[in-house]
Structure formats: structure tokens, C-alpha cells
Amino acid sequence: MAYNNEVHNADFAPAYTRLVERLNRFPQGAPPTKPLYDILRVLFSEQEAALVAQLPIQPFSAKDAARIWKIDESAARQVLEALASRALVVDTEKDDGQLLYTLPPPMAGFFEFSMMRVRDDVDQKLLAELYHQYCTVEPDFLASLFGGETQMGRVFINEEVIPPGVAVFDYERATEVIKTASPMGISLCYCRYKMQHLDQNCYAPLDICMTFNGTAEGLIRHGFARQVDAAEGLDLLQQAYDHNLVQFGDNAREKVNFICNCCGCCCEALIAARRFETLQPLHTTNFIAAIDTEACNGCGKCVNTCPVEAMTLVSANVPAHPKQKKARLIEELCLGCGVCARVCGADGITLQPRPERVFTPRTFAHRVVLAA
The missing domain is CATH 3.30.70.20 (Alpha-Beta Plaits)
Known part of the structure; x- marks a missing residue:
């Protein structure tokens, strides 16, 4: 699929232009090329794009959305539920039962979520072609995603080869993330499932993408992930080890949201590591x-x-x-x-051990502040 990267705003409804502007409030940004607009038109209706473009970066309630959109709260909740059911927003339940919503960035976010289960309500082959064009063929998105000093993701060490007597902190171990997360979800690997639609996938396991804590909660609620216990999670990690997959996950010490089990041929993060090596697009292990x-x-x-x-x-x-x-x-x-x-x-x-330790932000919020 060939694209002309030049975007003429007259070709797109103003709602999509405003949504692109909203997405670019995230630290990593989303360069406004034609494939991005085409992706958004597949995922969001024009009315949804107009509403989502107004959402804040911080988590918000249905009452907050109603105030922003100037509609009643029940109508706002209905819109948010429709978006959450397609993993375009993520909802998490507070202790008092109230739902809080978050608009995730494109990546790691709603790009991946849209391909983390088999669906018939959206053209996943078309999405796969568009994602491949935007995220792999064109350089701008990956360069913006991985071009900062504080990256969104880090590599976990394969624990089978840790040298005897060498200290490794718990946050550096994928096993500890799995053991302490609540809940944990398993979904299709976005990268390999996308490449499957392009007839370019490898034979590494597909049902092995791991999400945790608040992100997993919302994805499980809406059928984009199946909940598993720690024992099954550790079995799947061993399966990833057996296939020599690399664990690439959330760049935070606490409340890690995801760990991908990556192959070098399909994984966009590892492709970026080869393609933009001078930018050091992934935080290494220690x-x-x-x-x-x-x-x-x-x-x-x-x-x-x-x-x-x-x-x-x-x-x-x-x-x-x-x-x-x-x-x-x-x-x-x-x-x-x-x-x-x-x-x-x-x-x-x-x-x-590396001569100098690699710094890992304490939380997701800490990382966002550092990346801003």
C-alpha cells in the first residue's frame, strides 16, 4: 500500500484533525500523516472523534466528560461505555465502585488494543496494513515514539541466565511482575497478529501478550484479555523463554502495565532498536x-x-x-x-553488570513527567 504523506485537511472532517491534535498532547506524539487519519477513521466515528478530542490527559469520570461535552451524565456514560467496549478508552474501577476513564496514547495503547483479539466489528486486515505503513514503513512515528531520553519501555533480563551471586532487583524480574500483579490478562500479540494479516508473521506464540493491574482490568472487562493467575502467567513466560523471545515492558518500577514477549522479526520495538540504534530507543537491562x-x-x-x-x-x-x-x-x-x-x-x-546502572522511573506518571 503506497501513501502520499502530504495531508490536506480539507480531505478529512475537522473532528479528525482535532483528534490528531489531541493525540499530540501525549509526550511521544503522533505525526499527522495520511495513514494516521485513515486509522482514526476506521476506529472512531466522526462524532466520537469530536468528543474524544476534548478529553483530558488525566483520568476522568463520566461526570467530568459530561461537563466537558455539555451533555447529561447518562449520555456521557453511554458514549464512554461504547468506547471502552472497543478499548479506545480504558476504564478502571475505584474502591467505591466508580469508573474512571483514560484515553490511552496510540502506542502503547489503542493501536495495540485494537488487534489484541479476533474481531468482526472492524476490518483488522485493513488496520494491519495501515499500522504497518504508519508504524514500520514510514519512519516518523517510530522516531517520535522512541526518540526521547526517557523511553516508554524497557527490556527485562532472561532470568535463566542471571549469573550466580549477582543481585537483581525485583522490578527487573518479569517473574516478580507476574507474581505481584492484580489482575493479569493475556491477549493476542499485536505485532505478530498484525503481521499474520500481511502473511509475514513468524511462528512464535501468539496468545502471549501480558497486561497487568489497571490496564488489564479494563481489557479483561471488555473481552480484550482473558484473566489468568500467576501460575499460568509464569508458564507463559517460560514458553516465551523457550522461544527465545525478549521481554519488553513498561518502563516503571511499580505497577507495570504490560510486558510484550517480542521476536526480532515482527516486534515494532525491536525493529525500532535496529532502525534507530543511535537514538537508543529502548532502555536496556543493567x-x-x-x-x-x-x-x-x-x-x-x-x-x-x-x-x-x-x-x-x-x-x-x-x-x-x-x-x-x-x-x-x-x-x-x-x-x-x-x-x-x-x-x-x-x-x-x-x-x-553494566558499568553504570540504567535509571528506571518509579511509576507510569513519573515516566510521563520525565518524558514531557
Whole structure:
């Protein structure tokens, strides 16, 4: 699908232009190219776009929306319920039973949510084509999404390869996020399901996208995620480990909202890590791969497994064996995820602490403030 990126506002109802302006109040922004307008027209009616464009960034109640929209509260609640039922807003229930609503950003947000279950109320193949164009083919959105100093996501270490005796904080462990979240939801992987519609998906597990806490609550309520207990969550994490998937999740120490189990071929975050390597679009773990050149046999498994092409093979410089290879790490690209160490049959790769620790914001709100 080819697009002319030039947008003529006359081609779109003013409501969609105002909605685009509203989306650009989020720190990461949403460059206003034609695919974005086409995505919004698939997801929102013109009337909904006009209303959503007026919503605040902070969580709000139906009463707040009614005041903003100048309609009665019951009508506002009906509109919000229709939006929440399609995961275009997320609703969470307070202790007193009142629902609070939040307009999520496009990503991580309603772009993903729209593809996290099989649906017949929206053209998901068309959405997949539009998302691929906007998020992968065109550079502007990914550059704006991952271009700041404080990123929305971070990588979790593969806990199977943590060196003995090395301290790892609980917030660095996906297992601890799973054990302490309430509730936890499982959905289709947005990235691989999108690529399935384009006949470009890999064979990694599909039903493995993890959401937690308030985000999971709203998605479970409206059928975009199925609730699972910690035991099933840990089983799914092990399945992700077995497929050498990278855990990429919410860049916060507390109340993590999501963990994606990412492959290098479909995942937009890992594609961004390769494409915009100089921007350092993902926060790494506090570890980095270290190669034991004496143990390395040059098999190349680490090169084939690394999702961001941080491993390469070079000459071993053995005159008697001119074709012999050794692995070499491109340090500035390494995520510290550990999949290379996991697949190394020669025990030639370990993870070592980085010289300087990577800063992780305390909460989602803290991260938003830092990114603003």
C-alpha cells in the first residue's frame, strides 16, 4: 500500500484533525500523516472523534466528560461505555465502585488494543496494513515514539541466565511482575497478529501478550484479555523463554502495565532498536553480554538469535584454520536481554553488570513527567 504523506485537511472532517491534535498532547506524539487519519477513521466515528478530542490527559469520570461535552451524565456514560467496549478508552474501577476513564496514547495503547483479539466489528486486515505503513514503513512515528531520553519501555533480563551471586532487583524480574500483579490478562500479540494479516508473521506464540493491574482490568472487562493467575502467567513466560523471545515492558518500577514477549522479526520495538540504534530507543537491562573468546567455537547461534543484530562473527585469526570464526559483540546495540547466553552451547557467553546502572522511573506518571 503506497501513501502520499502530504495531508490536506480539507480531505478529512475537522473532528479528525482535532483528534490528531489531541493525540499530540501525549509526550511521544503522533505525526499527522495520511495513514494516521485513515486509522482514526476506521476506529472512531466522526462524532466520537469530536468528543474524544476534548478529553483530558488525566483520568476522568463520566461526570467530568459530561461537563466537558455539555451533555447529561447518562449520555456521557453511554458514549464512554461504547468506547471502552472497543478499548479506545480504558476504564478502571475505584474502591467505591466508580469508573474512571483514560484515553490511552496510540502506542502503547489503542493501536495495540485494537488487534489484541479476533474481531468482526472492524476490518483488522485493513488496520494491519495501515499500522504497518504508519508504524514500520514510514519512519516518523517510530522516531517520535522512541526518540526521547526517557523511553516508554524497557527490556527485562532472561532470568535463566542471571549469573550466580549477582543481585537483581525485583522490578527487573518479569517473574516478580507476574507474581505481584492484580489482575493479569493475556491477549493476542499485536505485532505478530498484525503481521499474520500481511502473511509475514513468524511462528512464535501468539496468545502471549501480558497486561497487568489497571490496564488489564479494563481489557479483561471488555473481552480484550482473558484473566489468568500467576501460575499460568509464569508458564507463559517460560514458553516465551523457550522461544527465545525478549521481554519488553513498561518502563516503571511499580505497577507495570504490560510486558510484550517480542521476536526480532515482527516486534515494532525491536525493529525500532535496529532502525534507530543511535537514538537508543529502548532502555536496556543493567547487564551486557560478555564473550569468552577461548570458549567460543564460532557456531553463530548467538548471531542468529540476537533480535537487534548486536552479535556478529569475525575471523578467529588462527592461521592454521583461516575459516574459523569467533563471536563479537557490538556493545552499543546490546539490550542485555540474555537470549544469546541462553542459546550458547559452548557456555561462551555470560551476562555482566553494566558499568553504570540504567535509571528506571518509579511509576507510569513519573515516566510521563520525565518524558514531557
